Amino acid sequence: MKASFFHNSGRLTRLIFRRDRLRISLWLLIITALTMITAFAYTNLFTTQQEIMIYAETMRNPAMTAMMGPGYGLDNYTYGAMMAHTMLVLTALAVAIMNIFLVARHTRRDEESGRIEMIRSLPVGRLSNLTATTLASFTVNILLALLTGIGLFLLGIESMDLQGSLLYGASLGAAGIFFAAVTALFVQLTANTRNAIGYAVIFLGISYLVRALGDVSSEALSLLSPLGLITRTQVFVNNYWWPLLLTVAAALAITALAFKLNSLRDLEAGLLPARSGRKTASSWLRNPLGLALKLQRTSLIAWAAGLFILGASYGSVFGDVDAFLESVEMYREIFIIAEDIPFVEQFIATLMSVIALIATAPALIMILKVKSEEKASRIEHLLSRAVSRKQVMGSYLLISLAASLLMLLLSAAGMWTAAAAVMADPVPLSLFLKSALVYLPAIWALIGLTVLIIGYKPGAALFSWIYLGYSFLVIYLGEMLQIPDWLSGLTPYGYVPKIPIEEINIPALIILTIISIILMAAGFRGYRQRDIQLSG
Amino acid sequence: MAVIEIKDLAKSFGEVQALDGINLEVQEGEVYGYIGPNGAGKTTTIRILLGILQADRGKAAVFGRDAWQDAVEIHKRIAYVPGEVNLWPNLTGGEIIDLFVQLRGNNHKSRREELIARFDLDPSKKCRSYSKGNRQKVALVAAFAAEADLYLLDEPSSGLDPLMEKVFQECITEFKEEGKTVFLSSHILSEVEKLCDKLSIIRQGKIIESGSLNELQHLTRTRMVLETKEEIPSLQDLRGIHDLKKQNNSHSFLVDTAELDKVIQHVSKFGVKKLESSPPKLEDVFMEHYRDEGGES
Ligand SMILES: Nc1ncnc2c1ncn2[C@@H]1O[C@H](COP(=O)(O)OP(=O)(O)O)[C@@H](O)[C@H]1O
Ligand SMILES: [Mg+2]
Numbered sequence: 040m041k042a043s044f045f046h047n048s049g050r051l052t053r054l055i056f057r058r059d060r061l062r063i064s065l066w067l068l069i070i071t072a073l074t075m076i077t078a079f080a081y082t083n084l085f086t087t088q089q090e091i092m093i094y095a096e097t098m099r100n101p102a103m104t105a106m107m108g109p110g111y112g113l114d115n116y117t118y119g120a121m122m123a124h125t126m127l128v129l130t131a132l133a134v135a136i137m138n139i140f141l142v143a144r145h146t147r148r149d150e151e152s153g154r155i156e157m158i159r160s161l162p163v164g165r166l167s168n169l170t171a172t173t174l175a176s177f178t179v180n181i182l183l184a185l186l187t188g189i190g191l192f193l194l195g196i197e198s199m200d201l202q203g204s205l206l207y208g209a210s211l212g213a214a215g216i217f218f219a220a221v222t223a224l225f226v227q228l229t230a231n232t233r234n235a236i237g238y239a240v241i242f243l244g245i246s247y248l249v250r251a252l253g254d255v256s257s258e259a260l261s262l263l264s265p266l267g268l269i270t271r272t273q274v275f276v277n278n279y280w281w282p283l284l285l286t287v288a289a290a291l292a293i294t295a296l297a298f299k300l301n302s303l304r305d306l307e308a309g310l311l312p313a314r315s316g317r318k319t320a321s322s323w324l325r326n327p328l329g330l331a332l333k334l335q336r337t338s339l340i341a342w343a344a345g346l347f348i349l350g351a352s353y354g355s356v357f358g359d360v361d362a363f364l365e366s367v368e369m370y371r372e373i374f375i376i377a378e379d380i381p382f383v384e385q386f387i388a389t390l391m392s393v394i395a396l397i398a399t400a401p402a403l404i405m406i407l408k409v410k411s412e413e414k415a416s417r418i419e420h421l422l423s424r425a426v427s428r429k430q431v432m433g434s435y436l437l438i439s440l441a442a443s444l445l446m447l448l449l450s451a452a453g454m455w456t457a458a459a460a461v462m463a464d465p466v467p468l469s470l471f472l473k474s475a476l477v478y479l480p481a482i483w484a485l486i487g488l489t490v491l492i493i494g495y496k497p498g499a500a501l502f503s504w505i506y507l508g509y510s511f512l513v514i515y516l517g518e519m520l521q522i523p524d525w526l527s528g529l530t531p532y533g534y535v536p537k538i539p540i541e542e543i544n545i546p547a548l549i550i551l552t553i554i555s556i557i558l559m560a561a562g563f564r565g566y567r568q569r570d571i572q573l574s575g
Numbered sequence: 576m577a578v579i580e581i582k583d584l585a586k587s588f589g590e591v592q593a594l595d596g597i598n599l600e601v602q603e604g605e606v607y608g609y610i611g612p613n614g615a616g617k618t619t620t621i622r623i624l625l626g627i628l629q630a631d632r633g634k635a636a637v638f639g640r641d642a643w644q645d646a647v648e649i650h651k652r653i654a655y656v657p658g659e660v661n662l663w664p665n666l667t668g669g670e671i672i673d674l675f676v677q678l679r680g681n682n683h684k685s686r687r688e689e690l691i692a693r694f695d696l697d698p699s700k701k702c703r704s705y706s707k708g709n710r711q712k713v714a715l716v717a718a719f720a721a722e723a724d725l726y727l728l729d730e731p732s733s734g735l736d737p738l739m740e741k742v743f744q745e746c747i748t749e750f751k752e753e754g755k756t757v758f759l760s761s762h763i764l765s766e767v768e769k770l771c772d773k774l775s776i777i778r779q780g781k782i783i784e785s786g787s788l789n790e791l792q793h794l795t796r797t798r799m800v801l802e803t804k805e806e807i808p809s810l811q812d813l814r815g816i817h818d819l820k821k822q823n824n825s826h827s828f829l830v831d832t833a834e835l836d837k838v839i840q841h842v843s844k845f846g847v848k849k850l851e852s853s854p855p856k857l858e859d860v861f862m863e864h865y866r867d868e869g870g871e872s
Contacts, residue, residue: 043647047678054674058663153661157714159627160655160727161678162647306627312589 044302046164051171055145063179066137070211071186074130077516078122078191078199084520091116098124101359102386105251105352106393108267112276117198119275123207127274128266129515132247133508134183134211135218138176139239142219145172147226147235150307159306169223169301173294176219184212203275206283210269213286217265218243220290220297227300230309237341244345251352255359265289327426328434334412335405339442342401346446349397350453353390358461360386384466387474388537390454395478396511396532398446399485403503406439406489410497413572428567436490436559443482451475474538480551484531485510487558494565497572506530576639578603578725578756579624584633585780586619593619595780596633601758601773606751608771609760616780617760618658621729624758625655637725651679654718658730658760660710662702668713669698675717687720693742707734719746726750726757732766744770764795765854796829798853804846813838825849 056063085091097103098110098121107128112120146169149155155168164170188208192201218239225238246264253261254270261267271282304310332339360383409432412418421431451471459465489503510530517527527533531551536544579601586594594616601607611617622628623635626646635642637649662671672687691698694712702710711734718726726747732740747770750757761767767774768788775785784791796817802825810826811819815834820827830838 043645046647050674050678058665153657153659154663156622156627156657157655157660157662157675158678159646160625160650160653160657161675162650162680163678164647165626305629306622 044164044166045170046162046167048164048167048170048174051158051163051167052174055171055175059141059144059175063141067179067183067186070130070133070137070183071190073512074126074187074207075190075194077126078118078194078196080516080520080522081118081122082196084522085118085121091121094121099363100386101255101356101363102353102390104254105356106390108250108270109254111273117275118196119198119200119203120273122199123203123274124270125516127207127210127270128247128250130211131214131266131269132243134180134215135243136240138180138215138219139222139236139243141176141179142172142222143226143232143236143239145175146223147229148232150226151230151232153307156306166298166302169298173219173223177216180212180215180219183215184208187211198275200275203278206272206278206280207274209280209283210272210274213283213290214265214269217286217290217293220293223297224293224300227297227304228309228311230307230313233338237338241341241345244349248348248352252355255356327421327430328437330421331408331431331434331438335408335438338404339401339438339445342404342442343445343449346394346398346401346450347453350394350450350455351457353394354454354457354459355461357383357386357458357466358463361462361464383462384470384539387454387466387471388540391451391471391474391478392514392532392535392537393511394450394454395447395475395482395535396507396514398443398450398478399482399507399510401446402439402443402482402486403489403507405442406435406486406493407500407503409435410493410500413497418571422571429563432490432493432563432566436486439486440483443479443486444476447475447478447482448472470539473543477535477538477543477548478532480548480555481531481535483555484551484558487555487562490559490562491565492562494562495569576603577601577636578605578638579607579758580634580636580639581620581624582634584620584623584635585631586616586623586628587631592780594623594630597777597780597782599775599782599785601756603756604751604754605772606747606757606759606770608767608774609758609777610762610764610767610774611760611777612762615762615777617762617777618729620777621655621727621758621760624727625650652723653725653727654721654723655727656711656714656718656729656731658733660707660714660734662705662710662713664703665701667699667701668696668705668709668716671702671713672698672717672720676721679721681722687716690716690719693746694739708736708739711735712739715743715746724755726755726759728757728759730761731759732761768795795832797832797835798829799827800849800851801826801828801842801847802849803842804848807842807845810842813841 085094095110095113095116098113098116104110107125110124149168158168159165184205185208188205190204191199191207192204221242222235222239225242226232226235229235229238246266249264250261250267250270253259253264253267262271265286268282268286272279300310409418418431422428451474452468455466455468455471458471459468485503485507488506489500492499492502510532513522513527513530514532516522517533531554534544534547534551536542536547577600579599581597581599584594584597585592597616597620599620609617609620619628623630624637624642626642626644626649629643638652640649642649662668666674669691672691676687694716696709696712696716698713700709702713705713711731715731718728732743735743747757747759751770757770759767759770771788773785773787774791775782776791777783806824807826810816810828813834815831815838817829817831
């Protein structure tokens with residue numbers, strides 16, 4: 040590779056920071072704040088040695104291991120170890136998503152939209168844009184590592200020393216660098232930004248699943264996953280740095296491959312051949328619903344498969360959960376709420392609440408497509424032909440609602456299939472289904488909120504994601520900590536009964552459903568009345 | 576020395592043979608028109624010259640250097656405007672012009688201001704609010720503000736209104752006077768014939784004609800609609816008349832530009848009541864040319 044391939048990389052790096060200064064600052068701020076707040080929360084929520092002991096026992100449970108990685112330092116549990124164990128994988132997922140979007144946005148999206156063509160007609164090298172994006176993303180991850188690391192240390196919590204705090208930050212940074220590299224590779228393969236992001240997200244999902252299965256069954260398997268590697272740092276207890284060295288080394292190798300592939304290919308081309316499409320529209324494509332479905336088919340299928348597999352991997356630990364519970368006497372005594380409810384069912388409730396939140400993402404993606412189609416000036420093509428706005432919004436809403444049902448059914452089915460295979464005394468499918476489907480009204484409420492936003496202020500659509508993120512955090516942490524009621528009262532998921540450990544609460548579900556319907560109706564009204572956005 | 580030299584250039588995208596053995600030479604100081612219908616391979620040619628696509632075979636050289644190998648060196652001396660301009664929505668037009676000028680490394684503040692005024696561009700607006708024509712103007716100002724020896728323009732006036740198109744043509748004329756080389760693609764012959772010294776016509780990845788405008792006169796035809804007081808006998812037998820259609824007293828036909836004078840002299844004897852003419856459309860030229868010569872259509 041010649042030096043001229045990298046000409047002007049520095050200027051392009053500055054351009055990325057100029058364009059994304061707000062976006063990057065927000066990500067850094069949110070992740071750092073989140074880390075510091077949860078660390079601080081632990082010191083308030085667990086004050087007695089007894090409470091900490093109970094929490095440590097919970098962390099020995101295979102279901103918890105599958106969800107967040109293997110517990111460590113449990114015999115002498117500290118706030119640092121608790122916080123790092125609970126938050127590392129979850130935060131790393133958010134950091135990975137940030138990196139996937141950051142890299143895809145500055146490589147394939149800019150290329151697909153023809154902006155890189157203008158840049159490349161100037162004295163700018165063939166690899167300069169990839170170099171700039173790589174430099175920018177690595178810088179952001181290093182900043183993130185320092186900010187979270189120093190932030191944690193500054194809290195002054197006894198068990199959180201400087202080395203451990205920096206290692207925690209560095210684990211996040213390493214995961215970020217790894218997924219930046221993976222995305223840089225995927226954008227070389229396909230000419231389409233959506234596909235590139237899709238591949239990278241699927242890769243992230245697989246990394247999580249491999250870690251979950253590995254953590255429960257095989258240490259070696261876990262080490263194959265970057266998320267598995269970073270949990271091996273055992274922050275605040277053993278402070279191992281070697282997993283991060285491995286992660287970063289792998290990231291550098293992947294980056295080198297991405298550079299090589301980039302130098303070989305034409306601008307705007309992908310290395311995987313693009314399939315050519317049909318010449319005529321099939322009959323079901325000839326109406327707005329068919330079109331909406333066709334546009335989202337691949338994404339729908341990918342999410343459906345992903346949720347089934349996620350359900351199955353969680354389900355596969357139930358055999359171990361049973362065995363584990365037999366062995367821990369104390370745990371049984373403290374935690375059994377009612378004798379007639381088998382203990383394992385409590386974990387169904389816990390896992391299902393996490394799954395329901397994840398299953399909301401595809402439902403939101405399906406409805407938000409109305410907005411992105413509008414922004415790309417493609418909705419006009421429909422509206423200018425005898426298609427009403429009600430039909431357009433209705434089509435996407437229908438798909439979104441159907442997706443919410445489908446995702447919950449599949450994840451429950453996945454969990455049951457795996458659980459039935461490993462348990463001596465299997466839990467019936469109906470229980471899994473009930474536990475999952477009670478979340479429908481809460482998901483609908485989020486869909487309703489999104490319809491409302493699209494109807495009145497489509498620019499604010501990001502709010503739906505932030506709200507989902509908030510809900511996730513409150514529910515996820517709420518499973519482990521006793522967070523204040525008003526915090527969980529701010530999200531519809533807080534009102535969903537945890538079946539089978541709680542009684543089904545029909546009035547709450549009906550009220551949620553009514554609220555969803557009102558939100559949707561209001562959104563439709565707004566959408567019919569407002570101007571359709573035009574772009575030049 | 577030829578500024579652009581293309582020899583036996585070929586490029587395919589999967590099954591599509593976009594370029595199939597192109598030969599072309601542009602000399603210093605020429606304004607060169609590259610004409611062809613949509614999908615002919617104009618953009619592909621220009622992208623190979625820019626070194627952002629790699630040719631399957633053949634030679635593409637700019638300033639005597641290889642377009643793929645020496646792209647960065649070449650780009651220091653060229654300015655390019657694409658047909659479809661996309662810009663970053665959250666940067667202003669002014670910021671983008673400055674960025675492009677900086678990336679090139681030479682700075683002409685006065686030229687920038689002058690061009691912004693001439694193209695009537697508001698550089699303080701964010702690009703998301705620019706129309707297609709305004710984005711085109713940003714690209715034109717950025718390209719023209721820099722000192723360059725070769726201008727590569729891919730259907731540059733497609734988004735401009737007539738007023739701005741005139742400014743654009745003035746700029747090209749100035750470059751010509753300064754001795755700069757301009758390579759201009761278009762699918763509308765009449766748009767470029769005023770500006771160009773030489774032309775090549777490309778169709779389905781092959782150059783089918785090239786030469787000076789005079790040499791290509793035989794290719795261009797003018798469409799006419801004519802009404803006369805007296806009936807014109809045997810109009811179709813006249814040399815250079817094609818595609819004759821008659822409706823009541825009105826004749827519609829194509830005339831070879833070379834035969835225009837004789838045809839007008841002839842028909843004027845019959846008392847012209849109405850005469851409309853429209854410039855030749857490229858499609859007409861190709862269709863007719865190939866039908867006449869019995870080539871593929
Ligand atoms: N990236 C690409 N992938 C596949 N086919 C392409 C690509 N770019 C151009 N083509 C095809 O190559 C041919 C020439 O295209 P192009 O050079 O853009 O034509 P023009 O600029 O003259 O309209 C067309 O048939 C077009 O469909
Ligand atoms: Mg073109």
